Amino acid sequence: MEEFAGFPASDGGYGGRDGDRDGPSSFYVDSDGLQRQIDELASFSDSPAPSVTRVLYSDKDVQARRYIKGIMNQIGLVICEDAIGNIFGRWEGSEAGLGAVATGSHVDAIPFSGKYDGVVGVLGALEAISMLKRSGFQPKRSLEVIMFTSEEPTRFGISCLGRLSLTDHKFKLIISNVINSVWSNCIQIGIVTAIAAPASIKVEFEGNGGHAGAVLMPARNDAGLAAAELALAIEKHVLESGSIDTVGTVGILQLHPGGIPNVRDIDEKRRNNVIDKVHQSAIDISKNCGVVLSEFKIINQDPPALSDKSVITAMEFAAKQLNLEYKLMISRAYHDSLFMARISPMGMIFIPCYKGYSHKPEEYASPEDLANDVKVLAMTMVRLSLQ
Structure with missing residues (x-):
């Protein structure tokens, strides 16, 4: 005792x-x-x-x-x-x-x-x-x-x-x-x-990959690659926040329906700024990869x-x-x-x-x-x- x-x-x-x-x-x-x-x-x-x-x-x-x-x-x-x-x-x-x-x-x-x-x-x-x-x-x-x-x-x-x-x-x-x-x-x-409180988002890209060997690279619009590129963009934007308290992860990555990132921080404005940048990156990536950004949904955004x-x-x-x-x-x-x-x-x-x-x-x-x-x-x- x-x-x-x-x-x-x-x-x-x-x-x-x-x-x-x-x-x-x-x-x-x-x-x-x-x-x-x-x-x-x-x-x-x-x-x-x-x-x-x-x-x-x-x-x-x-x-x-x-x-x-x-x-x-x-x-x-x-x-x-x-x-x-x-x-x-x-x-x-x-x-x-x-x-x-x-x-x-x-x-x-x-x-x-x-x-x-x-x-x-x-x-x-x-x-x-x-x-x-x-x-x-x-x-x-x-x-x-x-x-x-x-x-x-x-x-x-x-x-x-x-x-x-x-x-x-x-x-x-x-x-x-x-x-x-x-x-x-x-x-x-x-x-x-x-x-810290998280903001969770659901992102869905729609593309057209085609046969693994028969469709040549210039003709491919791979939604999986777009999701992978967005995952790297999340890391980039989180690191750019300038604070060690900002954390971002990709919790689920599937070809159907897409990626669910999670960004959290103790500063709500700083966290939401990262979310805005992620959204813009998703738009840019969809254009560059030739895929459709069919959904960008904020699931929760707690203070x-x-x-x-x-x-x-x-x-x-x-x-x-x-x-x-x-x-x-x-x-x-x-x-x-x-x-x-x-x-x-x-x-x-x-x-x-x-x-x-x-x-x-x-x-x-x-x-x-x-x-x-x-x-x-x-x-x-x-x-x-x-x-």
Whole structure:
């Protein structure tokens, strides 16, 4: 079990059950219990271990939901579930009318992924609440753990499906998750300052390739070559943006119906400028290759999100009090928090994972890093709850 340093008396007046500056001995992270829960949740899978597959609303997903609600019930949270399937576990504060401090993530998993992504954000949050309850802490604002429905696009091809029903809630939101990139060994916590948002487009070229040998090159109008040229143009325009934060990929390349590029950035104007250049390149390429640009469709064009300064400050305070090395960083992955930022202050905590793996059976976070995550999360919730 990982001992927690406790809260200084100057932080909102909370110094432990008896006002002890170092906090009560009951303030610890149950690392063994947390790892056991992670392993048990991983057993609800439609693919063999060590991989995890949990598609939205499948039998295994329903079992996982039941498991999460069981833990919420064990630690005394008030549980409710909305029409789309988001699950809420609330610890009522002394001033329950104030906006809650919410945290959480998701437990659905794409086929043959790992057991940490998203799951740490839910089970880690429940352990943080358990830790605060053991310590005798009493929240001012209610504390709430949210298990979002379908962060992954496994059922309907739509990411972050659960956010569609969360338009009227008022939260100070924190999302806990796993880092999907490698950092220096000295970095123990990542504090997210911004979340990049993608713009996805579908491009369709129509040409006439003909027989592989019989049709000579001057007479060929190859749609596949036009798509390949556009893929290179996407790379060129992304690199021309002048920012390392602009990323572009070709996610699917098929002769029928075409290419689906994805461009994302934390700067919406810069990202959209790349999309405009890609569109112009598609027009130019179609003329040069003698093919028809039959479709250039923007599938989605979500705005990026910035973490709220008050949440960042609370996270930095927690990391400093715990003597943890931390780094301000950008999330380039899609998260529920990208959309939650539209209705409430938002922040994210990242922790290191093995080789930066995510969505792979090999993804792994050490017990020490998991404990650091829970500690920072708990201390951040305390600070925000008392504001």
